[in-house]
Amino acid sequence: MKKFLIKVTLYIVILLAIILPVSIWLFKKVPKHFLLVSNSVSYNLKADFIRQHPEKLEQAGVVVVGSSMSLNNVDAKMIRDSLRLPVINLASWALNIQNYQNSPIWDEHKIFFSNIGVPDFGESRVIAKDNYSFNTSRVREWFNFETDIKTCLGMLQQAQEVMSIPDNSNYKSCNFDECGSVLFSVKGFTYDSLRWNADEFVKWGVDSARLRAYVSRLKELTGSHHGYSRIIVSFSPVRRKFYSAGRSGMIAYLGGLIRENCPDVTFFNLYDRDYPDSVFADNCHFNVLGAGRFTGEVIDSMRARGVMGR
């Protein structure tokens, strides 16, 4: 036993002797404006955005939450100007509503708006440190081993790449406007044929179970914040090539489920809208033109339904 323990201990010591200096070197490479709070570059950058402008979150009357479907497809400035309310877009790549479960934002009387698409029906892959959810008092900026080394390495590499993009001409752009949205440019945008031609429904294998799981998470969220908040959910259109009546039926079914299970949630189904390819950056994300058109239609729907002032 003694020989065994000595050998195992020696092995661990050798490994640590290599790993520790590498980790310290990595920590020193973390960019200045980059909070290491999750395994998502976009989320980390948004966390830093909120850290720099905490008043935007505190004063916001409308909070946009969700994934890139909200980050890139919702023009928060347009909502602000139309409704004359301060708006903050807290959305980030691959975030799902359950990522906001523990957020302090729900304690106030705000309106929450989430635009969703097919990718939102899966489980979120964003793992936040200490359940971080824009609660700046809990942010730990130092490196720790909870954030695994591969994620950290990958993130730093990505962060440098993302932060070096000067404009919104790339899917990876994270240059937030003053309200936190990232609207893809039209001129000079680098299109990716894979993303342009991929059928999201096939990729994500959307079925009724996934829709039910989403509604169940939404129900949990609204249940735990009952009475505080109004939540608006919209479903945005996809490139016409990928539109189908069957899928439209599924979205209608989703609307029914939301109405049945989450009476406090208002659902706008805009999936059936016929948008030209010129307003898309890929199969389901808009460029700045699409985001403007879509946000305008959502605002009109809000007004028509009396969710906001007419």
Added chain:
Amino acid sequence: MLFNSFEFLIFLPVVFLLYWFVFNKNLSAQNLLILFASYVFYGWWSWKFMLLLAFSTLLDFLYGFGVASLNKRKSKFFLWLSIINNLGFLGIFKYYNFFADQFQYAAGSLGWHVHPALLEVALPVGISFYTFHGMSYVFDIYRGLRKPVTNFAEYAVFVCFFPLLVAGPIERANHLLPQVQTPRLFRYSQAMEGCRLLLWGMFKKVVIADSLAGFSDEIIGHYTTHSAFTLIMGAISFSFQVYCDFSGYSDIALGVAKLFGFELLSNFKFPYFSRDIAEFWRRWHISLSSWFRDYLYIPLGGSKVGKLRAVRNVFIVFLVSGFWHGASWNFVVWGGIHACGFLPLLVLNRNRVHVSSIVAQDRRFPSWREFFQMAGTFAFVTFAWIFFRIHQLSTGIDYVRRIFLDSIRHPMQYLKAPEGKLILIYIIPVLIADWYFRRDERVLRKLGWVPSIVMGLLIFYFFRRDSSFIYFQF
């Protein structure tokens, strides 16, 4: 708790030290420690389902006494009770929603709109494994192969020993229970072998399988935009992903068990070097295929009941085995494809040709004949994996159709360097290691310091917190 988690990194040394330094004087105390640790290991995922595990264990423990009765009718009654009970648990938690969905669909197509209530609970991790443990124990008592255990803790350790609790290997009472009942001695060679297996298993899972998952997810997820060659690479990538993921898990389980003085059943013996499908199934997920052989195929009459009934038996076993993997039609199709591959061998009495030999038995390289046999078997198995990986049947068929159509339309693509060639970087080391060690399944006796440290660093570098094992879902 996952093997590839920080929690397990703390859990394992703590239990190991308690086991050998605090509880080492008393066998019962050691067994109770293992039992407690196994429940902590399981409860880390869901404490509620611990109750289900305990209940299922208790029932089979009690049924064991009933089955051991000299009264044949009573014995049979308890056997059936155990079968109904275990399959009932599986039916409720694993298959109920599937059948309810199918019923709704079938009724809907007849114009009858029903909305059966659906269960909104997660599938209890490892349920397919621990129910099979329980059933094998009861079956063995019924067949007079063993007597019931009188000590509940010993039986409970057999069912839920933490290394094998959530994804096997599916142990047999006659193999594991005697080890639970006799004092274990610490042996340096066994413990070192355990550590090497653990390291190798972790390497296969974290470095190879998780990296290949990125390729196969990307290619299969966007299959409509890829060429035939890339789709083939995607399928090959998944073949090795599922192999390294599951055999990696089994290696870790075997390795951890060795650290506690246990020897578990071997689950994989280099399956991708099989020369036909029959050999493949003697080398892939051995504990499951032998379970089905002993408790389903042979009771049905096996191959000794005439050709037609033997064919029927083969189909039953493969289809049930497919369905065991998941409540979805694609798994049944996957089982059916393998049955079709097995069938010609059975009909021609060639299903036991490669029972005792391994490929290139006394040679460094295979003969051309063996090479083509292996390549053919691998191609067939990889084709079947497409239907295992893609849950929607129509999508799986479309994937295969695109491979054929695009190959015909653009045959020159095979002369160019394919997309996804990086996949080979991950596959080749595994193939070389497997080939080199194929004569001795206790692979890593000779693993030296430098490869061990390199593997440890690679595991640390490639480690991802959010990665789970594929076979957990079953």
